[in-house]
Amino acid sequence: MKIAIVAPSCSLKREAADLVTAIVAARGDCELEIHPQCFLSDGHFAGPDKARLAALREVMADPSVDAVWFARGGYGSNRIAEAAARDLPNPAHRKLYLGYSDAGFLLAAFHKAGLEVAHGPMPQDVLRDGGEAAVERALDYIVHRSDSALETGLDGPAMAFNLTVLSNLLGTAIEPDLTGRDLLIEEVSEQYYRIDRVMFHLTGNPAIRAIRRLRLGRVSDVIENEPEFSVSEEAIVSDWCERSGIEFAGRADIGHDVCNKVVPFAPSDP
């Protein structure tokens, strides 16, 4: 089982790469290939669009690679997602793709293209306090598809996204088809008024109203705002669900933290 790491948005920290390499060596159940593109730097990004796309396409096309693990979030995978999912070579179909946060743009595009994708921890999460657990969980899923890695409330087809990422996918060529699925959302580093506004956007879209139900993951590192937004995250989300006829089904065990569980995207109906 060979796992390739590429960085479609921002650069992977060397320290994170070293820690994940050590974890994989200790496990002995898989092999890691950290693409040198992970350490490129071009302004905000881990190299120019062309370099990030080329590295991603290279590991997608490599028949010896069993899983592609997105190095981290940040920003930028949307700039190459549509191109990355176009004219797929055969080996791209025989792999798992794992990530979350900004990598949600790729999860959406790749799932739409028929690839196997899952929302879950990424290599750079190892730098969080207790981050080894997140990395071990991701590896348990990648290598063994372990049930213990999964979000525990899954009882039907589901998808998980960062809220702002999903908002920016709506109406584009890589908008995910959420019809009949559970939608799990999570958010980080936003003000509550922005979360309220994005929930307006999401729940105002017919494509989102077609979901089976919505569950709210963690909303972390909320940015304070003047004037204060005196409504809780759960009240914001459940209120917009009620306004738009969407069933709100409580909390989900995902988020920008070490407890972030894996949510596989069930294949689309053929």
Place this chain on the structure above:
Amino acid sequence: MKIAIVAPSCSLKREAADLVTAIVAARGDCELEIHPQCFLSDGHFAGPDKARLAALREVMADPSVDAVWFARGGYGSNRIAEAAARDLPNPAHRKLYLGYSDAGFLLAAFHKAGLEVAHGPMPQDVLRDGGEAAVERALDYIVHRSDSALETGLDGPAMAFNLTVLSNLLGTAIEPDLTGRDLLIEEVSEQYYRIDRVMFHLTGNPAIRAIRRLRLGRVSDVIENEPEFSVSEEAIVSDWCERSGIEFAGRADIGHDVCNKVVPFAPSDP
């Protein structure tokens, strides 16, 4: 000519109300009615949704009111925009509605409902350094439809929006129909990576690709970000236009500042 001021998002500052009242008194060409709702406060908002909606509907239905002037931006008009544009009383059709920023949600909903709307300065702009000029310009347009108040590059049907507001309108019931129009956008208090992401969202939507051309207003108070986004605002916007086959037609004289010019939304084809 009677102008009513209501606050569909955040509260109007008393100081701004006083200054605008003095300007109107000195002009002597119109009469001002500042609705008491402008000074309500409920957490983030100028009163609860119900109070903001009731005040707005009240002035819309008032046959003695010739123009409704939105007090200021902030956040919250999206929460009442769809309801405000529903089952319109006749007097609502014989008025002009003016505002920008968060008020763009109302401009979109009201234009879609066949009302006369324009993107331009608001009462609270009087508190900016040199803000009297912005208020005088707005009044020149409201009272006399003065050409001197208009954005100078207008040569066909146009609409203007805050970039993030427009992004959050896409796919909703109040999404504006921009087909064949010039689209003028402006932004404030965002990081460049967010502007890049929203441009991905906008230009990925077929509804935006149907515009005649796009012009970029001012992008002010950009929030710094780590890692730095080393591309200019004009390069970001023109790049996404090029990627998506939209004509980029240069800069526009709108923004969150005292030079913000008026952009009337031409009526939709019947």
